[in-house]
Amino acid sequence: MDTIIGRAIPEHVAQLLTNEIIFGRLAPNARLTEEEVAATYGVSRSPVREGLRLLERDGLVRRSARKGIWVSPLSLRDFDEVYQIRVGLEALAAEGAAQSDAAAAAKLALVSILDRLKTAEDQSDIPALFRADVEASDLIYKLSGNATLQRLLLSLEKQALRYRFFTYSESTKAVKMSLGGSRKIFACIYGGKAKEAHDLTAALIGDIWLTMRPVIAAAFPESE
Numbered sequence: 001m002d003t004i005i006g007r008a009i010p011e012h013v014a015q016l017l018t019n020e021i022i023f024g025r026l027a028p029n030a031r032l033t034e035e036e037v038a039a040t041y042g043v044s045r046s047p048v049r050e051g052l053r054l055l056e057r058d059g060l061v062r063r064s065a066r067k068g069i070w071v072s073p074l075s076l077r078d079f080d081e082v083y084q085i086r087v088g089l090e091a092l093a094a095e096g097a098a099q100s101d102a103a104a105a106a107k108l109a110l111v112s113i114l115d116r117l118k119t120a121e122d123q124s125d126i127p128a129l130f131r132a133d134v135e136a137s138d139l140i141y142k143l144s145g146n147a148t149l150q151r152l153l154l155s156l157e158k159q160a161l162r163y164r165f166f167t168y169s170e171s172t173k174a175v176k177m178s179l180g181g182s183r184k185i186f187a188c189i190y191g192g193k194a195k196e197a198h199d200l201t202a203a204l205i206g207d208i209w210l211t212m213r214p215v216i217a218a219a220f221p222e223s224e
Contacts (some may be wrong), residue, residue, distance in 0.1 A: 004071050013041060013051030021060050021071055022161045024129070024169070029222070030060065030071045030134045058158040076164060076217045082160050083209040087202050089153050095198035096144030106143060110136060110186040117179055127174065130165050134183065140189065170219070174208050174220070181207075 017037070020026040030051065034045045039049075052069055055061040063069040100107075113136045120129035141150050167174045181204030188197035 007098075010047045012049030012055060013037070013043065013047050014054040017051065017055055018058070018060060018158060021055075022158070022165055024165065026071050028071055028073045032069045039216065044160055058075050060158055060162075072159070074166070074216070074220045076213065076220065078159070078205075079163055079216045080209075082135075083155065083165060083205065085156055086160060087209070088206055089149065089156070089207045090140075091198045091202035092149055093140050093144040093146070093153065094185055094189060094201040095194045096146050096149065097140045098192055098194040098197040100143045100145055102143050102145075105140070107190045109139060110189060114179075114183055114186055117182065120188070121175060121179060126165075130168050132166070133168075133178065133182070134161065134171065134188070143189070155190070163212075163216070166216075166219070167208065171212060174211055177204065177208055177211065 017032075026032075034052070037048045038045045038050070041205070052061060052063075056063060056069075060072055061069055062072050097107075099200045113132050117129055117136075118134040120126075120132060139151050144150065168178075181200060185197055185200045185204065188194075188200060
C-alpha cells in the first residue's frame with residue numbers, strides 16, 4: 001500500500017483504501033482494523049476512523065459490532081443490481097453528452113482517450129485501460145450537464161468500478177466489446193447523435209452484463 005505524505009486527512013485515507021479495494025489488492029471480505037490501517041499509512045487512528053466511515057457510505061466496507069470492519073463482498077446479486085442501474089443511467093448520460101453544446105475540444109478529448117484505450121489493449125495494460133475508460137465515463141457524465149444524473153452515477157460509481165476492473169481483468173471478450181462499443185458511442189457523442197448514443201450505450205452495458213454474469217457467478221459463488 002501507499003503511504004500518506006504531509007497532512008493526513010480522512011479523504012486521503014479513504015482514497016488510498018478505495019484504490020486498494022477497486023484494484024483488488026484488498027480482497028472482498030478482507031478484515032480491516034483502525035490500528036492496522038493507521039500503521040500502514042503512518043497516520044493516527046482518528047483520520048482512519050473517519051476515512052473508513054466514508055468508505056462505508058460508499059458501500060465499499062461494512063461494519064458490525066460483532067464482526068468489526070471488512071471489505072464489502074462481491075456477488076452475482078449485487079453485480080446484477082449495479083448493472084441494471086448502470087444501463088439506464090449511463091445511457092441517459094451519453095444522450096445528454098451528445099446533446100451538449102460544450103466546446104468541440106471537450107468532446108474531442110474522447111477521441112484521444114480512445115487512442116489510449118487501444119494502446120493499453122495492445123500492451124495488455126489492464127490498469128491503464130481501466131483508468132482511461134473511467135476517465136471517458138467521467139467526461140461523458142460532465143458533458144451531460146445533468147447535475148442530478150451525475151450525483152446518481154457518482155453514488156453508484158465506487159461499487160461499479162470494482163466490477164468494471166474485475167471484468168477487464170478476467171475477460172478479453174469484454175475488453176474488445178467495450179472498445180468496439182466505445183468507439184461508436186464516442187462518435188455519436190461527437191456528432192451530436194443523441195438517440196444513437198443512448199441506444200448504443202444501453203446495448204453495450206447490457207451485453208457486457210450478460211457476458212460477465214457467469215464469470216461473476218463462478219468467481220463469487222457465495223452470493224448474498
